[in-house]
Amino acid sequence: MSTTTTQSFTITPLRYALGAIISGIDMNRPLTHTQWKQLQAASNQYHVLIFQGQSLSDQSLFDFATYFGDVFIPPADVPVLASDAQGNVPSVVPVSNKQGGHTGNVELHPHIDHLWTPRPSKASFLYAVQVTQDGGQTTWYNLQKAWEALDTKTKKQIAALSLVTYNPFLNEPGEQRPLYRDNNIPTKGKGYEHPLVLTHPESGRSSLYLSADTEVEIPELDNEAGKALIERLRVHTFSSEFAYQHQWQVGDVVWWDNRSTAHARSPFPSEQIRDLRRVSLAGSRPV
Numbered sequence: 222m223s224t225t226t227t228q229s230f231t232i233t234p235l236r237y238a239l240g241a242i243i244s245g246i247d248m249n250r251p252l253t254h255t256q257w258k259q260l261q262a263a264s265n266q267y268h269v270l271i272f273q274g275q276s277l278s279d280q281s282l283f284d285f286a287t288y289f290g291d292v293f294i295p296p297a298d299v300p301v302l303a304s305d306a307q308g309n310v311p312s313v314v315p316v317s318n319k320q321g322g323h324t325g326n327v328e329l330h331p332h333i334d335h336l337w338t339p340r341p342s343k344a345s346f347l348y349a350v351q352v353t354q355d356g357g358q359t360t361w362y363n364l365q366k367a368w369e370a371l372d373t374k375t376k377k378q379i380a381a382l383s384l385v386t387y388n389p390f391l392n393e394p395g396e397q398r399p400l401y402r403d404n405n406i407p408t409k410g411k412g413y414e415h416p417l418v419l420t421h422p423e424s425g426r427s428s429l430y431l432s433a434d435t436e437v438e439i440p441e442l443d444n445e446a447g448k449a450l451i452e453r454l455r456v457h458t459f460s461s462e463f464a465y466q467h468q469w470q471v472g473d474v475v476w477w478d479n480r481s482t483a484h485a486r487s488p489f490p491s492e493q494i495r496d497l498r499r500v501s502l503a504g505s506r507p508v
């Protein structure tokens with residue numbers, strides 16, 4: 222695939238399963254309607270859009286992101302990253318190992334943001350203020366390609382199944398939970414049920430709508446069959462064949478679609494500072 226110049230900016234697709242670099246957009250400037258429409262189309266086609274050399278305040282990141290929808294607000298009783306004791310979440314979340322930030326320096330396994338809530342966010346934007354010399358790369362996986370690559374028999378078998386995802390933010394710090402529901406271990410609060418195969422509300426394409434290591438359950442199957450199926454789908458999905466790994470530079474903004482991608486992060490040395498800001502947009506109930 223080669224570079225396309227639209228009326229208003231340039232799209233350079235990455236030579237990976239997803240992602241494109243967008244150049245010619247200064248996020249501090251107002252978008253035109255044409256740019257807005259073309260960016261939405263690019264997001265549906267490439268799933269991960271990379272903007273470079275931006276210089277943004279929290280407010281200007283928020284202002285740009287909300288051209289594409291309202292910010293994500295979870296129900297007060299459903300904790301997510303950065304929830305306070307009342308269940309409120311800031312609009313701009315510091316994803317940072319600095320004081321007051323979230324996620325520290327640890328590895329984050331492949332996940333879809335807010336999948337354990339009743340209306341997971343449709344998209345997220347991460348802006349890099351400070352990056353590390355080592356580690357801290359973010360990897361995105363194309364969940365539409367993961368679906369498309371399944372054999373016909375598996376597609377038929379899973380097309381109408383549901384998936385309950387349990388909330389990892391209800392766990393005690395450091396608590397290990399099973400990766401598939403175990404009836405001998407009590408659940409931590411309510412899980413929310415969504416289709417295992419999501420139809421993208423804008424493009425109509427199907428995705429495998431699954432994270433790598435949160436506790437899940439397929440209500441239509443007995444535990445043994447459900448567990449074996451989920452293990453197989455996870456191995457299939459979280460493979461380099463469907464992935465792009467991003468090496469962050471200061472000034473990068475990455476916009477990803479949570480309905481067609483999952484993402485993971487490599488760990489990094491605790492003595493190095495990584496300071497990113499995230500805005501997540503509200504999504505509709507998955508169907």
Ligand code: OGA
Binds near residue numbers: 334347485499
């Ligand atoms: C997130 C997240 C990954 C990273 O903010 O949702 O998963 O690379 N971050 O920090």
Ligand code: MN
Binds near residue numbers: 332333334484
């Ligand atoms: Mn995330």
